Amino acid sequence: MYVAMRDGMFVSRDAGRTWKPAGNAVKSMAAVAVNPKRPSEVYAATEQGQIHRSTDGGETWETIR
Amino acid sequence: MRAVRWLGAALIGVSAIGGSAPGVGAAGEPPRPEQPNAFEHVHALTFDAEGQTLWLGTHGGLFRSEDGRTWRPVALPSKQERHLDVMALVSDPKDPRTLYVGTHEAGVLKTTDGGASWSGINTGLGGADVHGVALDPNVPRKLHALVRGQGGGLYRTSDAGSRWVRVDDGPAGEVKVLTSVNISTGMGGIFLYAGTAEGLLKSPDCF
Numbered sequence: 001m002y003v004a005m006r007d008g009m010f011v012s013r014d015a016g017r018t019w020k021p022a023g024n025a026v027k028s029m030a031a032v033a034v035n036p037k038r039p040s041e042v043y044a045a046t047e048q049g050q051i052h053r054s055t056d057g058g059e060t061w062e063t064i065r
Numbered sequence: 066m067r068a069v070r071w072l073g074a075a076l077i078g079v080s081a082i083g084g085s086a087p088g089v090g091a092a093g094e095p096p097r098p099e100q101p102n103a104f105e106h107v108h109a110l111t112f113d114a115e116g117q118t119l120w121l122g123t124h125g126g127l128f129r130s131e132d133g134r135t136w137r138p139v140a141l142p143s144k145q146e147r148h149l150d151v152m153a154l155v156s157d158p159k160d161p162r163t164l165y166v167g168t169h170e171a172g173v174l175k176t177t178d179g180g181a182s183w184s185g186i187n188t189g190l191g192g193a194d195v196h197g198v199a200l201d202p203n204v205p206r207k208l209h210a211l212v213r214g215q216g217g218g219l220y221r222t223s224d225a226g227s228r229w230v231r232v233d234d235g236p237a238g239e240v241k242v243l244t245s246v247n248i249s250t251g252m253g254g255i256f257l258y259a260g261t262a263e264g265l266l267k268s269p270d271c272f
Contacts, residue, residue: 001246001248003260016246016248016256016258030106030107031122032110033111033112033119035112036112036114036158037116043119044110045104045107045110045121046107047107048104049107049123051133053133065136
């Protein structure tokens with residue numbers, strides 16, 4: 001489960017009990033979506049519309065737009 | 066109807082949450098005057114059920130992409146000249162052509178044909194300023210909507226939006242996002258999460 005926050009992306013792998021920063025994700029995250037067919041593929045958008053993609057479940061991110 | 070109990074989930078300043086993502090498919094959309102190089106204030110992002118299409122909700126309307134790089138505007142019905150402010154998106158995890166859109170001005174809109182046509186589903190909804198829409202991934206006809214301002218509160222529908230019923234005032238604080246996460250409560254339901262200005266809240270008994 002991912003949470004997009006102003007401070008960046010956070011991920012919980014124990015149903016929301018504990019959270020840690022998700023990789024090298026940037027700040028000002030506004031929204032996040034997980035591919036339902038490939039759960040390791042995660043897209044995130046900043047408030048300004050930058051799009052970031054992770055293909056390893058949020059460990060590393062690349063800016064794609 | 067039983068009020069929803071909200072529990073703190075120990076986070077601060079949440080702007081959006083994504084759990085197991087649901088979704089939508091093909092569409093056709095009329096041209097928009099200017100192709101957006103920078104989106105105006107992103108509010109929401111979701112996948113379709115097949116993991117093929119990304120939908121992005123912004124202050125300047127709804128957009129879709131197949132690769133996350135190239136985005137096309139999607140026309141939503143609006144009585145105003147300007148584009149609707151898209152606050153929330155949730156797609157049906159069992160039907161890639163069904164998507165729900167929560168808007169700042171026009172309540173909840175729904176498409177069942179992958180974005181080609183839209184209809185307002187606001188019967189029983191107390192206000193038009195919708196800041197969150199969440200769908201039960203196990204029973205996709207069950208949704209919650211968070212209305213702010215006039216008629217504000219948490220609403221629920223059990224028939225895919227044909228009729229909404231007010232549940233309660235909703236979580237305290239400014240709700241920025243509402244989502245259901247398919248994590249079993251151990252009590253026969255799943256969790257509804259609300260991202261607020263104060264933090265992340267969850268309710269174990271919402272559906």
